[in-house]
Amino acid sequence: MEVIRKLLWPFSLVYAAAVWLRNQCYDRGWCASESFATPVLSIGNLSVGGTGKTPMVEWVLRRIGARRAAVLSRGYRRRSKGFVLAGPDTSADDLGDEPAQIALKFPKVAVAVDADRRRGIRKLTHLASPDLIILDDGHQHRKVRPSGAILLTCWGALYTDQGYLPGGDLRDHKSQARRAGIIAVTKCPELPDPETRAEITGRLQPDPGQRVVFARLAYSDVRDTEGRVVSPEELRKEPLTLVTGIANPEPLVRHLRSLGLVFEHLEFPDHHRFSPREIDALRSRKRILTTEKDAARLGSDLTGHWVIGVAHQFGEADEKVLLDFIDSL
The missing domain is CATH 3.40.50 (Rossmann fold)
Incomplete structure (x- = not known):
């Protein structure tokens, strides 16, 4: 595997340059990003593979109290096209597996899929009148300017230690971590002690104002x-x-x-x-x-x-950081 990654390294350089240039187009205003009156919370990552985005969406839904939330996802590998709102007769074929899972577990939450995130937000706003829209896997979707963003990265596979596709796992540029208000280190074997937290936080090099939180996986009863x-x-x-x-x-x-x-x-x-x-x-x-x-x-x-099932488990102080951040949107 390491030999293959080394052989792909030149292609990874090209990929890194391409995503850097794409982000520059948005950062400099050459490509337009749209904001919305309804607060939008983006939950995403910089890499391919499972960092726990769906459990993070579910964690937010369980803890937002009286707020009327809606969830918008791309609907990866669904068989439908365009905008689809989850209902009693929709399935994973219509929504994709992760949105279907969320819709099944949270029947009172409006869950929709649309590859065009801007159109999806407008339709969800019209149909469900939410006061918070959670944009699942939204970090790369620069056409939407979220009100706030939570960026996930895995313990043992921090984005700062990874290379770019196709030789590595990064699908977006490392510099784009700065757009997140919260960086969540997920899948920790245990919640880390203060010394380990400081060491991992130092490796991530957050900007002033960014907060780093840590979560372990907690499995449910069968x-x-x-x-x-x-x-x-x-x-x-x-x-x-x-x-x-x-x-x-x-x-x-x-x-x-x-x-x-x-x-x-x-x-x-x-x-x-x-x-x-x-x-x-x-x-x-x-x-x-x-x-x-x-x-x-x-x-x-x-x-x-x-x-x-599986869920993220944060320490009490980190839970407060997350809830304060979400409440501010």
């Missing part, structure tokens, strides 16, 4: 498709089949092993669309455990499986 909790004793009775189609399943695998579970792991690519043959193969297995994101994609094609 539930069946009716929402009933499955006890650890039941999970340990017989070996399981773990089915994942997410960017990085390793933290989940470690968590399940720490619970003493025995399982075969069927690992698929991120956002994988299961074929009829794969669905039939899964139906032949009796004890299937999967993620909320995969369950959204599997829909009603698979029944009787178990689902595990």
Whole structure:
């Protein structure tokens, strides 16, 4: 892998120059960015792969109190086109797996998808009259000027340590971190002590006024498709089949092993669309455990499986930093 990355290094230089030039066009006003009367909170990252954007959206939705929020996403790998508002009859095919997951968990929140974020914001404002729009994966969408931005970066894979596509994982220029009010270091093995926080913050080199917060992953109870909790004793009775189609399943695998579970792991690519043959193969297995994101994609094609969720867990002081930032929008 390292050899391939070195061979791709010249192409990464070209890519870095291209994204730098694109951002310069917006920074200098040569390309237009649009602001909106309704506050817009962007949640995004600079890299490809899972930094935990969907759990961050859900964290905000759980904690904004009486505010009437709406969520707008691109709807990656959906089969629909244009603007789609989630409703009782929409599925992951219409919305994409992550928006479908959010819509299922937060039925009172208006969730929509549109590759044209400006059009999507205008339509959501007209249809749902929100007082906060959460722009999922919005950091690269320079045509929208958000009211505030939360930038996510993974513990162990900080954007400051990464190279650019195709040899690395960065899809945007490192300099664009400055547009975020909050930098959240996600997927920490544990919430770091003050010395470690200071060391990581120093590596990120935040601008004055930017705040750096830290989160670990907290996995939920395992539930069946009716929402009933499955006890650890039941999970340990017989070996399981773990089915994942997410960017990085390793933290989940470690968590399940720490619970003493025995399982075969069927690992698929991120956002994988299961074929009829794969669905039939899964139906032949009796004890299937999967993620909320995969369950959204599997829909009603698979029944009787178990689902595990994941959330970000911040320390008390960092929670206050985040809530104060969101309240200011």
